[in-house]
Amino acid sequence: MGVKQVLRAMDAFPRAEEHLLQKTKSGAFVSIVGLVIMSTLFLHELSYYLNTITVHQMAVDLRRGETLPIHINMTFPSLPCDVLSVDAIDMSGKHEVDLDTNIWKLRLNSDGHITGTEYLSDLVEKEHKHDDHKDHHDDSDNKTHMQGFDQDAENLIKKVKQALAHGEGCRVYGVLDVQRVAGNFHISVHGLNIFVAQKIFGGTTHVNVSHIIHDLSFGPKYPGGHNPLDGTERILRGASGTFKYYIKV
Structure with a gap:
């Protein structure tokens, strides 16, 4: 057997026979x-x-003493930033004390463009005082109303009236850290002295609380997560009102 025949016998890919190529x-x-x-x-x-693939899993949270971050991004097109404030209340009905906040207020012109910023280092009210302190506070408010407003109140009234005349709005965004218990928070004009608010708006029916919720989420951000209130718009035309949203977290 020659060398060529040996090499041909070692071919691992022999040519197929003719009947197999038909x-x-x-x-x-x-x-x-x-x-x-x-x-x-x-x-x-x-x-x-x-x-x-998203897998939903429920488990008992055993961590204690940790806070829950609330991500807020809302626009109030008819309320200046000087009158807006944020308040958080826990399940016992007491206002949270020394609540860590990282909230910004952005001044908006009538076209919705940002014209200025303000950092809120203390958005929440302190604990309720006892009834006698409350009565004393009411007496102080009445005395202030009887004697006229101080210079700071007069400046605030003038500033807010100018902002309302120019159609200014406010955008509130940031993170609000609260305890992991049942409670609520609200954004409103409740931080104003009642007589100052009366002087500015001339009555509760003139407080336009129209708002747009760009983002309202609880806890760490999750890719692809959908928040039920995102994109919600409540615009009032020549009226006032109170809007309440109930969410289980």
Whole structure:
């Protein structure tokens, strides 16, 4: 046996015989079915690889003493920043004391463009005083009303009236850290002295609390998460009112 014959015998890919190279209808059918099956399996695996699967799991939170971040991003097109304040109350009915805040107020002109910023280092009210302190506070307010406003109150009234005349609004955004207990928070004009508010708005029916909720979420941000109040708009036309939202977290 020569060298060429030995090498030919070692060929791992011998040429197919002539009868195996003939094309038939049955062979074409098998080829088409095989291509369809392979394409289907490939597309299925590719879709499974590209899609994100979200798994919901419920567990008991055993952590204690930690706070819950509330992400706020809201626009009040008809209320200046000087009259807006934020208050948080826990399940016992007491206002939180020394609550950590990281909130900004952005002044908006009549077109909705930002004209200035203000950082709120103390947005929450302190604990309620006892009834005798409250009576003393009411007497002080009445005395202030009888004797006239001080210079700071007069400046605030003048500033807010000018802002209302120019159609200024306010955008409140940031993070509010609260205890992990049932409670509520609200954004309103309750921080104003009642007589100052009366002087500015001339009555509760003139307080336009129209607002747009761009983002209101609880806890760390989660990719792809949807918050039910995002994009909510409540616009009042020549009226006033109070809006309440109830959310279980």
